[in-house]
Amino acid sequence: MSRLKNYRELCLGGNIEKGGSADEFKTGDWRTLKPVYHPENCIQCLFCWAYCPDSAVVLKDGQVTGFDLDHCKGCGICAHECPGKKKVKAITMEEEVR
Amino acid sequence: MSKLVSAQTGNEAMAYAMKQVNPDVVAAYPITPATEIVQIFAQYVADGDVKTEFVAVESEHSAMSACIGSAAAGARTMTGTSSQGLALMYEMCYIAAGLRLPIVMADVNRALSAPINIHCDHSDTMGMRDAGWIHLFSENAQEAYDNMIQAVRIAEHADVQLPTLVTTDGFIISHGMENVEHLADERVQKFIGEYQPQYSILNVGKPITVGALNLQDYYFEHRRALADAQAAALPVIKQIGEEFGKESGRAYGLVEGYQLDDAEYAVVALGSTCGTAKVVIDSLRAKGEKAGLLKIRSFRPFPKDEVVQALKKVKFAAVLDRSDTLGGYGGPVFTEVRSALYGEASKPPVAGFIYGLGGREIDMEMIEELFRLMKSGEVKPDSVQYLGVRE
Structure with a gap:
């Protein structure tokens, strides 16, 4: 771990001199349930991606590929909104085991 | 111009x-x-x-x-x-x-x-x-x-x-x-x-x-x-x-002393009450009384050194607070002033007066009375009291 700065070395007002720094703050360990992706039931509607309150649904070339588990808090909204294929969900919530 | x-x-x-x-x-x-x-x-x-x-x-x-x-x-x-x-x-x-x-x-x-x-x-x-x-x-x-x-x-x-x-x-x-x-x-x-x-x-x-x-x-x-x-x-x-x-042509400091250099008794206040106090001080001075005022312009940051310096020669200072700390010992100005003076070798006794809440008038007679009380020794050092309330 790098040395922590003293108060004279900080940016004014706690500013961070770059954008998107929340990406470095891993919040995935708050989770008690984790989303599990079942690609065979996915119709690529992207509801999960649109509804995720974080940015934890990972897309590649516009297609869902899985989850960013460093930031997913396990709220389950993606699984709730998932229409699935023939009423079989492409996302289910399972107990997190660590 | x-x-x-x-x-x-x-x-x-x-x-x-x-x-x-x-x-x-x-x-x-x-x-x-x-x-x-x-x-x-x-x-x-x-x-x-x-x-x-x-x-x-x-x-x-x-x-x-x-x-x-x-x-x-x-x-x-x-x-x-x-x-x-x-x-x-x-x-x-x-x-x-x-x-x-x-x-x-x-x-x-x-x-x-x-x-x-x-x-x-x-x-x-x-x-x-x-x-x-x-x-x-x-x-x-x-x-x-x-x-x-x-x-x-x-x-x-x-x-x-x-x-x-x-x-x-x-x-x-x-x-x-x-x-x-x-x-x-x-x-x-x-x-x-x-x-x-x-x-x-x-x-x-x-x-x-x-x-x-x-x-x-x-x-x-x-x-x-x-x-x-x-x-x-x-x-x-x-x-x-x-x-x-x-x-x-109007210079400002952190505090303003009015007739304070040789004052024996002083009031410390914020805001418009300072104007009233100045009139009282002028009339007391005309009678030969050494009255003065310390007006605090900057309450935050609190100018501790200036306050200590300004008050060190007075015999007694009455600190006026137009707000109460309700359960604290004295109003916010009193607690600051008293705390600033505490460690000083040369310091006056001070007393706190909470006045004027909700727009209750503070008039010249009340301020004059404060000077009289300080001079006669009727105010106990470190005491806190309410001024102008029906008790």
Whole structure:
């Protein structure tokens, strides 16, 4: 771990001199349930991606590929909104085991 | 150069100063007795006298929130409020200071409910004395005007970068008409200069994160930096007060001593009561009594050294508080003054007097009585009492 700065070395007002720094703050360990992706039931509607309150649904070339588990808090909204294929969900919530 | 003088109330004087500052953004919500500041300024906007973006918000919480967004974007930002309105802003006021945003606020001091009351006491700004803002008190409309202009420089100063509020006493100053001397518009503009913000959230070439989470590892350091900025404001307020003196003929310091150099007995006060005390002191001096006043202009940062220096030769000082700490020992000014003096070898005994809550009158006879009590030894050192309440 790098040395922590003293108060004279900080940016004014706690500013961070770059954008998107929340990406470095891993919040995935708050989770008690984790989303599990079942690609065979996915119709690529992207509801999960649109509804995720974080940015934890990972897309590649516009297609869902899985989850960013460093930031997913396990709220389950993606699984709730998932229409699935023939009423079989492409996302289910399972107990997190660590 | 001929003097620019007009008859103005404190509210008019503050609004006029805001017009001459011509800030980028004003976000405000009206409240008695500060309503006119916002109302008059809105008229300036409507008439095209200023280039300000006026944000008419739905509450004071929103007003301060809009000010924070605006200041974070690097805009010169001002607002005005009073009492309950300021109380509704409190949450956001701490954030404005923590983010080091140099917002300037005109606050007309008014009592806090309950019972509901619209008249002067200092409870509203004292409720945020530890929020990290600079607090400048005004004795009259002239000082309110002068303080508003200086506040812009103080708040934006590179060593400070803190939100700053300027107070007037509700109705006593805000609605009392006096001769107010102005600087010409261009001299105000030259005095305040162009604002060069260190950061702007709108600068896409230099992206920043504002308001990031700080836990056990960094919160303390940021609060320590905030305390340092308050300390750094002490010489800045003094220097800008001197510069303003060269510009206007009215120099300002952190405190003002009136007949204090050889005074044996002194009162210590904030705001309009200082004007009343000066009249009393003049009449006591005419009778050969060595009475004096210490007016505290900058309550935050609190000028400890100046207060100690100013009071060290007096035989007794009565500290007047127009607000109560309710359960603390004495009002906020008393606790500060007594704490400042505590470790000094040469210090006067002090006593605290809480007066004037909810606009209760403090008249010349009451102040004269304070001097009499100090001189006769009828006031116990370190005692705290209420002045002008029916007991």
